[in-house]
Every structure is written in C-alpha cells, then in structure tokens.
Amino acid sequence: xxxxxxxxxxxxxxxxxxxxxxxxxxxxxxxxxxxxxxxxxxxxxxxxxxxxxxxxxxxxxxxxxxxxxxxxxxxxxxxxxxxxxxxxxxxxxxxxxxxxxxxxxxxxxxxxxxxxxxxxxxxxxxxxxxxxxxxxxxxxxxxxxxxxxxxxxxxxxxxxxxxxxxxxxxxxxxxxxxxxxxxxxxxxxxxxxxxxxxxxxxxxxxxxxxxxxxxxxxxxxxxxxxxxxxxxxxxxxxxxxxxxxxxxxxxxxxxxxxxxxxxxxxxxxx
Amino acid sequence: xxxxxxxxxxxxxxxxxxxxxxxxxxxxxxxxxxxxxxxxxxxxxxxxxxxxxxxxxxxxxxxxxxxxxxxxxxxxxxxxxxxxxxxxxxxxxxxxxxxxxxxxxxxxxxxxxxxxxxxxxxxxxxxxxxxxxxxxxxxxxxxxxxxxxxxxxxxxxxxxxxxxxxxxxxxxxxxxxxxxxxxxxxxxxxxxxxxxxxxxxxxxxxxxxxxxxxxxxxxxxxxxxxxxxxxxxxxxxxxxxxxxxxxxxxxxxxxxxxx
Numbered sequence: 001x002x003x004x005x006x007x008x009x010x011x012x013x014x015x016x017x018x019x020x021x022x023x024x025x026x027x028x029x030x031x032x033x034x035x036x037x038x039x040x041x042x043x044x045x046x047x048x049x050x051x052x053x054x055x056x057x058x059x060x061x062x063x064x065x066x067x068x069x070x071x072x073x074x075x076x077x078x079x080x081x082x083x084x085x086x087x088x089x090x091x092x093x094x095x096x097x098x099x100x101x102x103x104x105x106x107x108x109x110x111x112x113x114x115x116x117x118x119x120x121x122x123x124x125x126x127x128x129x130x131x132x133x134x135x136x137x138x139x140x141x142x143x144x145x146x147x148x149x150x151x152x153x154x155x156x157x158x159x160x161x162x163x164x165x166x167x168x169x170x171x172x173x174x175x176x177x178x179x180x181x182x183x184x185x186x187x188x189x190x191x192x193x194x195x196x197x198x199x200x201x202x203x204x205x206x207x208x209x210x211x212x213x214x215x216x217x218x219x220x221x222x223x224x225x226x227x228x229x230x231x232x233x234x235x236x237x238x239x240x241x242x243x244x245x246x247x248x249x250x251x252x253x254x255x256x257x258x259x260x261x262x263x264x265x266x267x268x269x270x
Numbered sequence: 271x272x273x274x275x276x277x278x279x280x281x282x283x284x285x286x287x288x289x290x291x292x293x294x295x296x297x298x299x300x301x302x303x304x305x306x307x308x309x310x311x312x313x314x315x316x317x318x319x320x321x322x323x324x325x326x327x328x329x330x331x332x333x334x335x336x337x338x339x340x341x342x343x344x345x346x347x348x349x350x351x352x353x354x355x356x357x358x359x360x361x362x363x364x365x366x367x368x369x370x371x372x373x374x375x376x377x378x379x380x381x382x383x384x385x386x387x388x389x390x391x392x393x394x395x396x397x398x399x400x401x402x403x404x405x406x407x408x409x410x411x412x413x414x415x416x417x418x419x420x421x422x423x424x425x426x427x428x429x430x431x432x433x434x435x436x437x438x439x440x441x442x443x444x445x446x447x448x449x450x451x452x453x454x455x456x457x458x459x460x461x462x463x464x465x466x467x468x469x470x471x472x473x474x475x476x477x478x479x480x481x482x483x484x485x486x487x488x489x490x491x492x493x494x495x496x497x498x499x500x501x502x503x504x505x506x507x508x509x510x511x512x513x514x515x516x517x518x519x520x521x522x523x524x525x526x527x528x529x
Contacts, residue, residue: 054427072430084424087526088446097442098432130526148432 001184002028002051002076002152007060008209009046019209020046024060026203026212028152028186033178035187035195038205039249044188047210048154051186052078064152074100077150081157083137085129091116091140092125098144111147118177119143135159135166142177152184159194171197172225179224192245196238197229204245214248216241307493314497329495333502335478336467339395343402344463348456351407355414355452356444365415376408380466384473398470398479405466406459413455417448450522457515461507468503 007024010017020043028034036044049055050062053072062069064076072078085094095112103111116122119139129137138158145153159167171194178185189195195202196218204214223231232238293311300308309317318329354372358365383404387397425447429439471481480499487496 052427052431054430072427072433074431074433077431078427080424080428082422082424084422084428086425086443086446088522089442097434097438128525 001030001032001065002186003061003063004047004050005061005063007047007050007057007062009043009050009055010058021057022209022211024211028184030151030184031182033175033185033187033198033200034203035189035199035201036203036205037189037192037195037245038210039207040190042205042208043210044190044205045156048078048156048186048188051152051154052076054078074148075150076152076154077145077148079138079141079145079153079155079158081160083129083134083141083158085137085140085144087129089129090125091121091127091129091132094129094140095125095144095147098148115143115146118146118180120173133166135162135170138162138170139173142174146177146181146183150183152186155185155187157188157190160189167191167194168197168229172229174198175225175228179222192242192249193233195245196242197232202245204248214245216245307491309494309497311497311501313494314501317492317494317498318502329480329483329498329502332478332480332483332499333506335476336471336480337506339398339471339479340402340464340467343399343467344406344460346399346403347406347410347459347463350403351410351455351459352414352452355411355455356418358411359415359418372408372411375404376412378405380405380462381469381473383466384470387470387474393474394476397474398467398476401466401470401474402463406463409458409462410452410455413451413458414448417451417455418444420451421447450519453515453518453522457511460510460515464503464507 004024004026007021008019009021010019012018024047036047038044046055050057051064051069053069053076056070069076085091086097089097092112095115096108099108099111112125113122116125119142121136121139121143124132124136124140129140132140141158142153142155159170162170174185175198187195187198199218200220201218202216203212204216205211206213218232221228221231290311297308297310300306354368358368358372380401383401384397387400391397391400421444425443426439429443434442467479468481468484471479472485476482480503484496484499487493487499
C-alpha cells in the first residue's frame with residue numbers, strides 16, 4: 001500500500017550536506033499497524049513527512065497504492081506531535097474543516113459526532129483546544145484524521161510529550177480506534193514499550209544516517225487495547241524482544257565498530 | 271474573578287484620580303508660587319464646551335477636521351500596508367526588494383516628512399494626509415508580514431493535507447493566525463499617524479484641526495483652549511484603544527486561551 005523504495009535523503013546545512021536516511025526500503029501493507037522505532041533525531045519523522053508528501057527523497061521513491069507521492073493529500077493524514085489544531089476554532093470546527101467540500105450541515109454534524117465518539121471525546125465539540133489537555137488535543141487530531149477518511153494514518157510521535165500514565169492510556173485508546181476503524185497506521189516513536197504494545201510490526205532504525213537495522217512481526221491477536229497492553233507487557237517473549245531491541249539500539253545508536261550488528265536485516269518473527 | 275475585576279476597576283479610577291491630583295498640584299504651584307498662567311483641569315474642560323471669544327472656530331469643529339484627516343490617511347495606510355504585508359509574506363523576492371524601502375520609511379521621524387510633503391502636495395489637507403499615511407504604513411506592513419511568517423508551520427501543513435485550497439487556507443488559517451501581529455501593527459500605526467497629524471496641522475498651514483487650534487491658542491495665550499485640545503487628543507487615543515483595539519485583542523486572546 002505504502003512503499004519506500006531505496007530511499008536516501010540529504011539536506012544542506014550551511015553549505016554542508018547532511019545525510020539523514022540511507023538506502024531505506026519498506027513496504028507497508030493495508031490494515032497494518034507499523035511502528036518505526038529509532039533514537040531521537042535519526043530521521044523517523046523525515047520518513048513520515050516523505051510519506052505525507054511534505055518532503056521528497058533525494059534518491060529513491062515513495063509510492064502510495066502504486067502512485068509516486070509528490071504532494072500532500074487527503075488519502076494520507078499526518079498526526080503531528082504538536083496536534084496542529086487551529087487554536088481559534090472549536091474542536092468541532094477543527095474537525096469540520098477537514099471534511100470534504102459540499103457536505104450538508106447535517107452530514108457534517110453526524111461525521112463530527114461519530115469521530116468524536118470513536119476518539120472518546122463525546123460532548124467536546126464546542127470546547128476550544130486550549131481548554132483540553134495535551135492528550136485530549138492529540139485525540140482531536142486523531143479524530144480529524146479519521147474525519148478525513150484517509151486510508152493511512154501517519155503518526156509522528158503523537159504521545160511523546162505526555163506523562164507515562166496518559167501515554168499508556170492513549171496507547172490503549174489508539175489500539176481500540178485501530179481495531180474499530182481498521183486503518184493502516186504508520187507510527188513513529190522512540191519508546192520500545194510503546195512500539196511493543198501498539199504494533200503488528202516494528203521497524204528499527206539506526207542513528208543518523210538512518211537505515212533499517214531490524215524488523216519484527218508481532219503475533220496477531222484480536223484483543224482490545226487494555227487486554228493487549230496487559231498481555232504484551234506480561235508476555236515473556238515480549239520482554240525478551242524488548243531486551244533484543246534495546247541491545248541492538250545500544251550497539252547501533254551510535255554504531256559500534258566491528259560488531260557486525262548494524263547492517264540492514266530481513267524480517268524476523270517474534 | 272469578580273473581586274479581581276472590581277480591584278482592577280478601583281486601580282483604574284485611582285490612576286485617573288492621580289493624574290488629576292498631579293495636574294492640580296502642578297497648576298497650583300505654578301500659579302501661586304511662580305505666577306504662571308497654568309490652567310486647572312476643569313478650566314481646560316470648560317474651554318472645550320465654551321470656547322473663548324477670540325477663537326475663530328469651535329474646538330469640536332477642529333476635532334472633526336483632525337479626525338477626518340486621520341481616518342483618510344490611516345485608511346490608506348491600512349489598505350496599502352496589509353496588502354503589501356501579505357504580498358511580501360507570499361513572495362520572499364518581493365520582501366527582499368522592498369525591505370530597504372519599508373525599513374527606511376520606518377526610520378524617518380514624522381516631522382521630517384514636512385519638506386517632502388510640501389514639495390509633493392503644497393500647503394493643506396493633502397500634505398497632512400500624506401504624512402499620516404506614510405508614517406502609519408511601515409509598522410502595518412512589517413507586523414502583517416511578521417504575523418504570517420510566525421504561523422506554526424504544521425498548521426499550514428495540515429491545511430495542505432486537508433486540501434483546503436487558497437481561499438479557505440487564507441480565511442481559516444493565515445488571517446486568524448496573523449491577526450494578533452496585524453492588530454499590534456495597526457495599533458502602533460494608529461498612534462504614529464495621530465502624533466504626526468497634530469504636528470502636521472501645526473506647520474502645514476491648514477486653518478482647521480486640533481494641531482492648528484493648539485498653535486493658535488498658544489500664540490494668543492489662551493492656555494485653557496490649548497490644554498482643552500490636548501485633553502481631546504488624549505481622549506481620542508483612549509476611545510480608539512478602548513472601543514476598537516482592546517475589544518479585538520480580548521476576542522483574539524479569549525479564543526486562544528491566553529486572556
């Protein structure tokens with residue numbers, strides 16, 4: 001559905017070429033919850049911005065459903081770390097703004113109420129963004145992405161600035177939303193725990209210039225957010241996987257010479 | 271909340287009373303000790319309503335002429351300044367091209383425009399309007415451009431992602447996003463324009479206007495009328511601030527949760 005083919009990206013910083021991504025290949029399937037995991041500043045967000053169409057790779061191509069991505073569009077919505085809600089519009093108006101042109105006001109109200117319900121924000125349509133907590137604002141951003149009816153949700157560390165408790169709760173809520181809506185989600189984080197709770201597949205990136213140093217498919221289940229969180233946090237295999245990912249990150253971020261661990265790897269099963 | 275509002279109102283009244291007290295004490299000292307004809311505040315207020323026999327025109331007529339000049343010059347500056355602010359924000363090349371001109375305009379003091387205004391428009395109304403427009407213009411352009419440039423980039427990215435189109439992006443994101451900075455520019459420009467108006471009316475040979483009235487009163491030693499004109503100038507400034515800029519500022523701040 002979403003393909004990154006031999007992506008490399010460099011940018012100019014005061015006349016110096018900085019390489020952020022090197023030879024990155026990835027294919028995201030429909031309905032997948034894929035998490036891109038990596039250290040801060042490694043280029044995870046750059047990949048999402050390419051998928052959203054805000055950035056073009058220096059080498060290679062990003063394509064969505066077989067068509068090269070050249071500009072942003074409604075079919076791929078990015079949930080920003082800052083939520084990016086219009087502070088002067090109410091929650092309902094923020095969501096309504098994302099809806100396609102030409103809808104009747106009844107249809108708009110219905111969609112707004114539906115996505116707020118899915119996001120667990122019933123009755124908040126008249127609230128202003130500043131009246132909500134950071135976590136609730138992120139939920140509004142997710143509701144806005146759902147209202148756009150995008151086929152893929154690109155989530156750029158949406159819960160990074162939250163406290164641990166709120167983040168865990170929102171992780172559960174996000175799993176529930178994903179189960180209900182069955183959207184394809186590409187989620188970026190630097191938290192191993194978050195990646196393990198949320199994903200059907202984890203892709204691990206090295207430090208800059210980022211390349212894929214490992215990927216793991218996680219067991220399929222149909223548990224709701226709370227049960228999945230409990231099951232995965234208590235599972236011995238998951239703890240071993242967590243240690244393995246951590247060990248690889250320590251070796252590769254920054255890369256340690258002579259370990260042979262920082263090469264791009266094929267798919268392995270947890 | 272109510273107690274806080276009452277407290278603020280009390281302080282505001284106390285501040286006004288302090289001005290009256292200082293004026294009264296100063297007038298008393300200068301009259302009684304130095305023997306100078308410094309009017310009390312109530313004498314200046316009386317002069318507004320009952321002008322002296324030596325005055326050619328009523329002070330309220332002067333006020334009307336000053337206001338109409340200010341509105342014309344300021345209106346021209348607002349339309350031209352906001353348009354150019356948006357144009358320079360949209361085109362970095364245009365911004366680079368006009369940067370020296372706009373910043374030069376901002377650095378020239380209001381009264382320095384007198385010879386240029388006289389050469390261009392001669393004595394009279396047009397010169398005063400030109401001086402108001404040209405001194406109010408630069409802060410509006412600079413603040414409009416700055417407000418647009420400081421809109422959070424992710425809001426504009428979200429607009430692209432939602433495929434809002436140019437008109438909706440402008441009306442729903444750029445205009446409200448830049449509004450606080452535009453209002454600040456308009457506020458500074460309004461004060462600049464009014465200051466230069468009074469000065470222009472003093473020197474540009476117009477026979478009507480608060481600046482002219484102030485100067486005439488000074489030559490005829492009619493200090494009550496001169497101080498009355500100053501009171502009117504201050505009141506106009508306060509009314510513009512309280513009836514136009516403060517309410518808009520309050521609405522913007524309340525919507526963004528910063529009030």
